[in-house]
Amino acid sequence: MTATVTKPQYEIKDIALAPQGKQRIEWAGREMPVLRQIQERFAQEKPFAGIRLIACCHVTTETAHLAIALKNGGADAILIASNPLSTQDDVAASLVADYGIPVFAIKGEDNDTYHRHVNIALDHHPNIIIDDGSDVTATLVAQRQDQISEIIGTTEETTTGIVRLQAMFNDGVLSFPAMNVNDADTKHFFDNRYGTGQSTLDGIIRATNILLAGKTLVVAGYGWCGKGVALRGRGMGANVIVTEIDPTRAIEAVMDGFRVMPMIEAASLGDVFVTVTGNKHVIRPEHFAVMKDGAIVCNSGHFDIEIDLKSLGAQANEVKEVRNFTQQYSLPSGKSIIVLGEGRLVNLAAAEGHPSAVMDMSFANQALACEYLVKNKGSLAPGLHSIPTEVDREIARLKLNAMNIQIDSLTPEQIEYLNSWNAGT
Ligand code: NAD
Ligand code: SAH
Numbered sequence: 001m002t003a004t005v006t007k008p009q010y011e012i013k014d015i016a017l018a019p020q021g022k023q024r025i026e027w028a029g030r031e032m033p034v035l036r037q038i039q040e041r042f043a044q045e046k047p048f049a050g051i052r053l054i055a056c057c058h059v060t061t062e063t064a065h066l067a068i069a070l071k072n073g074g075a076d077a078i079l080i081a082s083n084p085l086s087t088q089d090d091v092a093a094s095l096v097a098d099y100g101i102p103v104f105a106i107k108g109e110d111n112d113t114y115h116r117h118v119n120i121a122l123d124h125h126p127n128i129i130i131d132d133g134s135d136v137t138a139t140l141v142a143q144r145q146d147q148i149s150e151i152i153g154t155t156e157e158t159t160t161g162i163v164r165l166q167a168m169f170n171d172g173v174l175s176f177p178a179m180n181v182n183d184a185d186t187k188h189f190f191d192n193r194y195g196t197g198q199s200t201l202d203g204i205i206r207a208t209n210i211l212l213a214g215k216t217l218v219v220a221g222y223g224w225c226g227k228g229v230a231l232r233g234r235g236m237g238a239n240v241i242v243t244e245i246d247p248t249r250a251i252e253a254v255m256d257g258f259r260v261m262p263m264i265e266a267a268s269l270g271d272v273f274v275t276v277t278g279n280k281h282v283i284r285p286e287h288f289a290v291m292k293d294g295a296i297v298c299n300s301g302h303f304d305i306e307i308d309l310k311s312l313g314a315q316a317n318e319v320k321e322v323r324n325f326t327q328q329y330s331l332p333s334g335k336s337i338i339v340l341g342e343g344r345l346v347n348l349a350a351a352e353g354h355p356s357a358v359m360d361m362s363f364a365n366q367a368l369a370c371e372y373l374v375k376n377k378g379s380l381a382p383g384l385h386s387i388p389t390e391v392d393r394e395i396a397r398l399k400l401n402a403m404n405i406q407i408d409s410l411t412p413e414q415i416e417y418l419n420s421w422n423a424g425t
Pocket of ligand 1: 158159160161188191192196220221222223224225226243244245246249276277278279282300301302303345347354
């Protein structure tokens with residue numbers, strides 16, 4: 001995957017990290033056969049010729065392949081981070097140096113820099129926005145009304161971004177189409193569940209090096225991400241407790257074999273806590289008060305507000321970094337609480353995010369969603385749009401082919417039977 005190097009402006013940690021980043025990008029590509037096929041087609045067909053595009057995603061080896069596919073498809077694309085802690089600085093360097101893609105992202109950037117980068121991206125006057133969490137779209141809608149006429153549409157990667165877009169639509173401020181990538185089956189079935197399941201435990205283990213076997217793991221939220229974390233936690237020998245607010249999801253967790261209880265009861269039992277709700281203050285002062293000394297808390301859901309860290313910080317006598325991405329809050333009671341990744345996504349802050357094999361399908365959806373927006377320019381109504389079922393199915397078919405797995409197909413007799421109503425008992 002090569003591209004002509006122009007002279008982009010960029011803001012990254014260190015351009016000298018490029019060789020390592022290039023090697024890691026190439027390694028990830030081995031597990032991304034679906035996106036590679038799309039990228040090769042884009043390079044021939046140039047569906048994005050003349051299109052200005054900004055991608056606000058975690059700057060990882062996987063996102064690199066998405067950005068390269070879009071650029072090779074003719075897009076004038078730039079990349080910014082969707083989270084202040086998730087940038088892989090070597091990848092950012094290689095995208096700039098080896099692939100000619102401007103990147104504005106530095107791991108550990110403060111909130112002001114993060115929002116400055118969002119505004120630099122909007123200064124690019126995009127026609128298409130790829131968002132992960134809806135920060136760019138929300139900024140556009142709130143502060144850049146004059147640019148809305150330039151927008152063909154946006155595509156959204158994650159559950160909370162979809163929730164925010166729906167809220168914008170309900171408020172009457174979403175006046176362009178937004179492709180709902182998260183809700184494609186080939187996205188959330190795999191990315192949210194198996195991706196978050198594996199990479200969250202990876203983040204916890206890299207940050208702490210604890211043994212999970214025999215520990216009590218409390219998972220807040222039994223949605224797609226929560227199911228993955230609970231399942232993989234059990235696989236590692238942890239005793240898993242689930243907390244929920246939705247009765248149906250709570251029953252599902254019970255029937256999947258997990259203990260379910262309110263957080264206030266789980267708080268005193270847990271050794272490790274993971275929030276995956278997309279909500280705020282799911283773990284708060286009354287929970288910290290009854291936790292065991294040394295309890296570990298982290299978030300793999302959305303922003304850094306799922307855990308009420310402001311309150312914890314206000315109570316603490318001392319906050320000290322005890323390992324990378326691991327802070328110990330010492331409380332007046334003599335107990336300490338351990339917080340991973342500053343309450344931001346632990347899988348992306350302390351590890352490398354989801355493995356490439358799942359991001360292959362998520363980003364195939366992103367690439368095809370962008371192409372769909374261009375092909376249907378001017379004819380899509382404002383608001384959220386599903387990824388067409390045939391696109392979703394095709395991604396699954398390509399993935400199975402790449403995995404060398406064949407499946408059955410319907411016989412003519414079965415097709416006739418499934419379309420009939422008069423062949424009963
Ligand atoms: P989901 O809607 O399927 O699940 C969220 C669950 O949390 C729901 O079942 C909801 O009832 C529950 N919940 C809400 N408030 C709660 C509370 N106070 N206590 C207990 N449970 C509560 O969403 P999802 O797809 O599982 O995504 C969850 C979050 O993770 C979102 O913010 C999403 O954007 C994010 N996400 C993160 C990653 C990652 O890489 N870490 C990957 C995908 C999605
Ligand atoms: N801006 C929010 C976004 C939530 S991130 C925040 O960072 O707080 C959740 C999304 O990250 C998921 O939907 C998933 O598709 C994406 N993600 C997970 N691993 C990734 C990886 N290796 N590369 C790029 N994106 C990744």
